[in-house]
Amino acid sequence: MRNLNKVSALITVACLIVSCKKEQHIGFGIENTNVYEDKSRKTKKKNDAEYISILYTNLYQTAISPNQLYKTQNVLYSIGDQDVASEMLLSNYFNTGSIQLPSNALMRQDIEAFVINTYKRFYLRYPSEGEKAFFKQYILKNNEVSVEMVYTAFATSDEYQYY
Amino acid sequence: MNRKNFITKSGVALGGGILAPYILPSGSLFAKSGSQKADHVVLVMFAGGVRQQESVLARYLEDSQGVSGAAGNIMPNLFEGDAPTKKIAYGTSTLGLPDGSEPIPKLLSQSMEKSGLLFPEVKAQSAGHYVGLNTLLTGNVSYSQGLKVRPAYPTIFEYLRKHAGFKATDTWFIANGIGNSTPLLNSSNHKDYGLNFGANMFAAPVTFSSSGKEVLGNSKTYSRTDLEPMYFMKNFLDQSFALTQDQITSISNTDEERTRIKDFIKSVFEKQQAGQLAAPPVSNSGDAKNIMYAAEVLREFKPKMLAVNISGVDSCHSNFTGYLQSLHRADHITGWLWQYIQNNIPEMSGNTIMIVAPECGRNETPNPILDQNDWVSYDHSDANALRVWSLMLGKGVPNMRVGSSAQPVGRLTDIVPTIADIFGILDPLTNAGLIDPLAKSLYSRI
Numbered sequence: 001m002r003n004l005n006k007v008s009a010l011i012t013v014a015c016l017i018v019s020c021k022k023e024q025h026i027g028f029g030i031e032n033t034n035v036y037e038d039k040s041r042k043t044k045k046k047n048d049a050e051y052i053s054i055l056y057t058n059l060y061q062t063a064i065s066p067n068q069l070y071k072t073q074n075v076l077y078s079i080g081d082q083d084v085a086s087e088m089l090l091s092n093y094f095n096t097g098s099i100q101l102p103s104n105a106l107m108r109q110d111i112e113a114f115v116i117n118t119y120k121r122f123y124l125r126y127p128s129e130g131e132k133a134f135f136k137q138y139i140l141k142n143n144e145v146s147v148e149m150v151y152t153a154f155a156t157s158d159e160y161q162y163y
Numbered sequence: 164m165n166r167k168n169f170i171t172k173s174g175v176a177l178g179g180g181i182l183a184p185y186i187l188p189s190g191s192l193f194a195k196s197g198s199q200k201a202d203h204v205v206l207v208m209f210a211g212g213v214r215q216q217e218s219v220l221a222r223y224l225e226d227s228q229g230v231s232g233a234a235g236n237i238m239p240n241l242f243e244g245d246a247p248t249k250k251i252a253y254g255t256s257t258l259g260l261p262d263g264s265e266p267i268p269k270l271l272s273q274s275m276e277k278s279g280l281l282f283p284e285v286k287a288q289s290a291g292h293y294v295g296l297n298t299l300l301t302g303n304v305s306y307s308q309g310l311k312v313r314p315a316y317p318t319i320f321e322y323l324r325k326h327a328g329f330k331a332t333d334t335w336f337i338a339n340g341i342g343n344s345t346p347l348l349n350s351s352n353h354k355d356y357g358l359n360f361g362a363n364m365f366a367a368p369v370t371f372s373s374s375g376k377e378v379l380g381n382s383k384t385y386s387r388t389d390l391e392p393m394y395f396m397k398n399f400l401d402q403s404f405a406l407t408q409d410q411i412t413s414i415s416n417t418d419e420e421r422t423r424i425k426d427f428i429k430s431v432f433e434k435q436q437a438g439q440l441a442a443p444p445v446s447n448s449g450d451a452k453n454i455m456y457a458a459e460v461l462r463e464f465k466p467k468m469l470a471v472n473i474s475g476v477d478s479c480h481s482n483f484t485g486y487l488q489s490l491h492r493a494d495h496i497t498g499w500l501w502q503y504i505q506n507n508i509p510e511m512s513g514n515t516i517m518i519v520a521p522e523c524g525r526n527e528t529p530n531p532i533l534d535q536n537d538w539v540s541y542d543h544s545d546a547n548a549l550r551v552w553s554l555m556l557g558k559g560v561p562n563m564r565v566g567s568s569a570q571p572v573g574r575l576t577d578i579v580p581t582i583a584d585i586f587g588i589l590d591p592l593t594n595a596g597l598i599d600p601l602a603k604s605l606y607s608r609i
Contacts, residue, residue, distance in 0.1 A: 078369035079370055158400070
């Protein structure tokens with residue numbers, strides 16, 4: 001019995017020595033990166049509930065309540081021109097005050113950064129050079145353009161209806 | 164380039180420059196093939212399954228409940244005939260008197276039948292509501308039409324927009340709710356037509372409800388200076404995304420039209436708040452509210468074509484008394500709408516044709532459900548449910564009665580070619596080959 005115990009102890013120690021290997025770190029030379037949408041791959045249309053809840057969360061940085069979502073969905077469905085419906089919904093949101101928006105001064109302080117962030121915020125992608133140039137130039141040349149106007153254009157645009 | 168070539172090419176370019184702005188969305192230059200009979204058409208889709216017996220035949224309780232001596236006309240604004248004198252339950256209720264015992268006074272000095280064209284016995288193509296509504300708007304029998312999908316065949320709105328060049332706000336559909344797929348009736352999903360040619364639409368009792376006010380009522384009124392940059396940026400984004408034709412999911416209103424619609428919605432909420440909405444004398448029903456909003460749309464946009472549906476009489480499935488009351492009210496609000504156009508919209512008065520037709524009839528034999536008066540109820544599935552009528556009045560419409568119970572004339576699919584005929588686009592409509600081959604303009608049925 002004593003010998004058996006010794007043999008068992010020897011086997012356990014031998015197993016531990018054989019099984020413990022130093023962890024190997026394998027690198028493939030890929031850097032961490034954020035993944036963004038590609039415009040050309042957005043082929044699925046958001047349904048009303050998706051559009052409303054994504055928009056609400058985007059603007060208020062909090063989820064819409066189911067009751068509010070249901071009401072909003074019905075009202076939007078009751079209007080033939082969905083552009084009219086979403087423009088009014090958005091304008092209604094902008095009138096509430098608790099919406100999370102950058103200030104106009106901040107936008108004009110660094111227009112390029114604002115344009116990039118707006119594309120990421122609404123479209124989940126970076127703007128192309130052409131898109132960036134258009135918005136930079138347009139905002140720069142038109143002093144009356146506000147954050148609210150830019151956000152309205154994005155939120156009611158066709159691309160925002162797709163994912 | 165020699166002188167002759169230069170002159171030829173310049174001439175072609177100049178001609179193209181002059182004509183191009185007039186080419187219609189259909190691609191043709193002169194789409195209208197006939198003379199236009201009126202500038203506006205209002206179609207009342209009436210009113211949720213109406214039996215011939217209690218409507219055009221004026222039988223009241225005589226046929227339906229077997230009450231002898233209880234025949235009579237309960238639709239005095241639409242049809243000729245004396246009111247019943249026995250067991251009056253279709254009117255309004257006054258304290259201390261039996262329920263429904265006060266008929267609503269007639270609004271029109273002359274019934275629509277007396278001043279218009281009545282087809283008292285018309286063949287409906289379906290006994291169901293949605294297919295019936297589809298038939299009224301597409302002119303197709305729509306036998307395979309499913310629920311929760313847009314009509315498979317083009318609606319009259321699309322024909323008018325494509326072949327007569329109407330703009331989006333020239334055509335309106337006022338639905339009485341968001342149930343039963345009705346909000347989908349403003350356009351088909353047909354590949355050659357579709358939403359791009361669709362009508363503007365409100366499911367008015369929802370758009371202008373308390374929820375509607377909460378969701379839309381607090382929206383800002385942007386000035387033109389504010390809107391221009393917004394639309395400019397949006398149009399840039401949309402062009403960049405470039406949806407294909409089949410991906411377009413909204414009606415093609417111009418920026419100006421969209422602004423006008425938004426202003427209109429806000430104005431209705433304001434009028435509602437101030438109690439300034441025009442209303443029929445008796446307006447305590449959902450149908451009445453819908454007709455009120457249709458009147459507001461007519462007053463604001465003076466559309467060339469507006470269709471409004473009402474459906475209160477469908478209570479007949481389980482409450483015959485409620486059905487009679489709804490039928491009497493549907494007559495009242497239809498008469499009121501006609502009167503409102505004549506008295507309050509000078510641009511449309513004397514220049515409008517109204518068409519009234521049920522989307523389906525109702526059964527001859529009752530179901531066993533009894534109401535508060537122990538009267539039996541009626542569904543819509545048998546041959547009697549395929550019996551309907553149509554009524555037309557207004558500019559240039561002859562005063563006639565065509566056909567009878569024994570000699571039916573016309574089909575429900577006739578409504579679309581009739582409207583096309585009124586606007587002078589009967590040929591392109593027929594050539595498109597998408598309506599019931601047996602359908603005809605009511606003018607050719609006379």
